[in-house]
Amino acid sequence: TQLLEQSPQFLSIQEGENLTVYCNSSSVFSSLQWYRQEPGEGPVLLVTVVTGGEVKKLKRLTFQFGDARKDSSLHITAAQPGDTGLYLCAGAKGGSQGNLIFGKGTKLSVKP
């Protein structure tokens, strides 16, 4: 059972465009993280959100945690080729030793 549904699975855009990636679940999470992974490497943490309705900004990236803590979104403004990679959301449920449940990922390609 996939508890975290990510969409879209693939996204190919031109440099300068905006995009949003969604991470949805019917379960409540105590925290949610977004990771970025490049080919041949392990995922690297971008951000952690823990409060319902929380919004965090990291340069051109904006992360939002849903009010009910069941969903999250990642918005990239004016995408650049350097944003290319696999974006993964991961949620932790209370009482689970902090084990993360990962979405299947969104593969983003930004063309110059």
Place this chain on the structure above:
Amino acid sequence: NAGVTQTPKFQVLKTGQSMTLQCAQDMNHEYMSWYRQDPGMGLRLIHYSVGAGITDQGEVPNGYNVSRSTTEDFPLRLLSAAPSQTSVYFCASRTGTSGANVLTFGAGSRLTVL
């Protein structure tokens, strides 16, 4: 500061062979874990450990064994490899058991079972 080190980076096995994927971290992290990553499946938790001498099963533990004799090392053993275990394996560690803490990943080990 090396972080999380995984060896080997690449390995080819024949069905039925055994091998150990090594994972070491130098950050004194209590929590260590193994994931496998397959196309279209995301990352799935195999086994995890919250401290030396303590291990537990994740979502997909069948066919894999782990041990945690020291804080630094968390090897993953395949006793009798099967083609279904062809995957990229990631070891990850962090401080404590909060899912909100930073999970640091190794660079991965790509395993092919023929």
